[in-house]
Amino acid sequence: MTEEEAPCPPLLYPTRAEVDACAYPNWPERVKLNGLDATVIPIDRSGPAYAWLLSDGIDMTVIDRWTKSRNPPEDSDSEDTETQTQTQAEAEAEAETDHPAVYELFDTIEATIKKYDGTVFTKTDWSSARDVSWIYNASNGLRACTVEDVVLYLKSSDFITHDLMMPYDGCVDVEEGDVSLPPTVHLVLKQFYDLRVANEVRVFVKDGKVLAMCQRQSDVFFAHLLEEEEWRHPMVEKVHKFMGERMLEPMQSVGLDKFVCDLYVTPGQGYVRVIDVNPWHPATCDAGLYTWEELHTLSLSPPASPCDMRVVESQAGIVDTRVLSSGFPLEMTQGMMGVDGMTLDDLVASMKECNMQ
Template sequence: METTKAHVLNCQFSSWYPKFKKLTPRARILKPIPPSVLNYLNQDGIFLGGSDDDENEDDGEIKDEDDENVQRARVSAEDLKLITDTIEELGGSVVPKLNWSTPKDALWIAPTNSLKCTNASDILLLLKASDFVAHDLDDPFDNCKDDVVGKLTENFSYELVLKEWFPIHTSHEYRCFVKGRKLVAVSQRDPNYYDFLEKEAPEHLELLIELSEKLHDFPDENFVFDAYIQKDRAFLIDINPYSLTTDGQLFSWSEINKLNTDDPVLRLVPKGPFGSSGSMYSENRVPFDMVAANLGGNISEFANSMQQSMAAEEKKDKF
């Protein structure tokens, strides 16, 4: 199954958000992404914040940065302030993402084990630790049939998206597959079994069908969208390419491609020995002791140190 660069670009947040703004939680798009943030994300390794003026000195000897176990991030005070102001504009708590991906696979490094970010360092830490975000930066068109290597469109730029955070029940998250502009499949996203979902499923499916019908202005007839059910409303959370690079969740892509467009299939995690599989993206997590050893301390200390160093840099540049 192949896709095109145009389809992938249609699925980036800034392409669809203006059209469907009323269907999704509030968000702000920093486009292009602040330059020092992009530089930070493109550097190898996970490292602490620091000042551009810092020198790598030890006993009077200047060392090459590559010799240091802990490198310094160089996010400018101006860019940090832009992020901070945007967080405040959205109520003080946000969920970050780039053009396509949210760093859900990086919760292992978040002190709160949550995507909720209340400051710039929370955001940078999650983005930097995410394989999904790294894919956005390194190879977003890897499954496209057209030749796109090194040929991004002239008006393309990376974007930092900050979405208003609100508490959710993960049991009410769904991934929805649209084929020929018809909803054909809906999958529960949380990998755990919930007995109450069986009773709620018919109502949820109706809400998701209604939401899918409001997405007819999306330029492609095949696409995947993520939704969240809250009471009697379905919220649009994200739009993803109709591609093997998008997780089919409880469906295989061969199943999805064979499904009839008349009757959408809703699939829930079944009750039984395989009805609870823990957290999503557990394969992206690493042992805590391994991370702690590599960082020379524990995750909490690492995150706190990063926050303090970035705050110090921002304060210093104000004077």
């Protein structure tokens, strides 16, 4: 077998401890200080608030009842006829969802939104609701201004559900049938900033060294990133400096020598902020403008000089992402397979051609 025909070595997957280390509450303080302001709200996995988050459907009437519970009518005779004639089944259903712990969660969310001047970004330990941004107007940057907004993101997102139910899926040290989960999940509400996605960089770290980097939004073409001297090179220099001085050592101190992080870089103003830290996980983390096979091969023979940043070089060069794929309804995705020989990849290619016209 020739070298070109040699199969790629098995891809690396994370351990349970590495996944835990990437959860926002477990970030080293030095890393949090270089991130965006955030408030962590713990949710007991055995409690009613967690059960409500996983319950089927999105029943927003529970928020209406929570609002009314804080401002009860002074005269009970003035209650709505609908409330007075409530059926026993409706009362039992409300008793299951309208638990004091659920109302307390709403209270905390509302207080946090006020703390951050009325807008927050919603995520859990590892993931945000980026997969549903196409539903709730992607141009708003997943801005949440009300408790209703936060609840919609939490209850709609498959990425969030994965955090809640399967955080250790694919870990190398999890045996088949092991369904153990951490006792607490965390809702992380970050102060909302209107970030320019062109300034976001995805960095791949292996063996405590920066292995590769690329623009985070691999499904968008930013022409100005092709200007090396004015944009790309200053961004690359700042990323390498930041990683060496403020990121690599703290993450190694919590047992992480391989991970993927997203940074916000401003070439002109010169500051770098940590957006997120992700496990080195081919099944749940996008490889950006690389493939996981390519990254694994790079890790076996790391480049001697500091890496450059890959960027999308034209509209034809955009790459499909988990977020983009999640924008297709399941029925549509399944229906595309095998119909007139067309697959989902063919559909994405067709969309690229339309964007170029």
